[in-house]
Amino acid sequence: MIDVLGWISLCTGVGFTVLGCLGLVRFPDLYNRMQAATKCVTLGTCGIMLGVFLKSGFGALGVKALLCALFVLITVPVAAHALARGSLIFGVKLWKDTVKDEFTDDRGGESIIEGPK
Amino acid sequence: MTILIVVLSLGAFFCLYRALQGPSIPDRAIAVDIMAVIFSSITALMAIEYKLAYLIDLSIALAVISFVGTLALAKYLEGRSLDD
Numbered sequence: 681m682i683d684v685l686g687w688i689s690l691c692t693g694v695g696f697t698v699l700g701c702l703g704l705v706r707f708p709d710l711y712n713r714m715q716a717a718t719k720c721v722t723l724g725t726c727g728i729m730l731g732v733f734l735k736s737g738f739g740a741l742g743v744k745a746l747l748c749a750l751f752v753l754i755t756v757p758v759a760a761h762a763l764a765r766g767s768l769i770f771g772v773k774l775w776k777d778t779v780k781d782e783f784t785d786d787r788g789g790e791s792i793i794e795g796p797k
Numbered sequence: 798m799t800i801l802i803v804v805l806s807l808g809a810f811f812c813l814y815r816a817l818q819g820p821s822i823p824d825r826a827i828a829v830d831i832m833a834v835i836f837s838s839i840t841a842l843m844a845i846e847y848k849l850a851y852l853i854d855l856s857i858a859l860a861v862i863s864f865v866g867t868l869a870l871a872k873y874l875e876g877r878s879l880d881d
Contacts (some may be wrong), residue, residue, distance in 0.1 A: 732844070752860055
């Protein structure tokens with residue numbers, strides 16, 4: 681029973697991860713790509729680590745896998761947020777069909793993007 | 798299990814395409830970051846496939862190193878120094 685749950689968790693995690701990577705290839709601009717890849721890969725990696733824990737039990741391997749899942753759950757969105765903010769200040773343009781840019785709205789409507797880079 | 802590892806490697810190839818093709822620097826950075834997380838997953842799968850429990854330590858180390866590297870690159874793109 682636990683083994684079947686572990687397999688289900690592993691397969692779900694791998695599916696989410698691969699679909700996130702497909703989004704990294706297919707989406708139109710940097711910010712779309714970043715949110716697709718980051719969210720899907722975070723959930724997928726947590727699923728894979730949970731599957732490793734379920735398949736190996738309460739040993740050194742399983743507990744370290746849970747620790748790794750917790751670490752990935754905290755750090756990958758933080759890293760992507762920092763990189764998105766950094767790239768907006770660096771001057772990467774938004775997609776032409778973007779409907780809402782709250783980062784620019786919060787600064788009183790003036791864009792901080794100077795020119796094409 | 799082998800099928801899962803092969804499918805994850807396919808995802809890593811997608812990331813490699815974006816890292817080689819990406820029009821801007823943050824594209825390549827996020828692709829390499831995601832690729833490191835995928836390699837961490839592959840390492841965890843290999844740990845239970847080949848019964849090598851120490852491989853999960855490598856998985857944690859990969860996640861830590863990619864996080865620190867991405868944060869450093871993000872601060873560099875913002876135009877700040879590392880002790881800011």
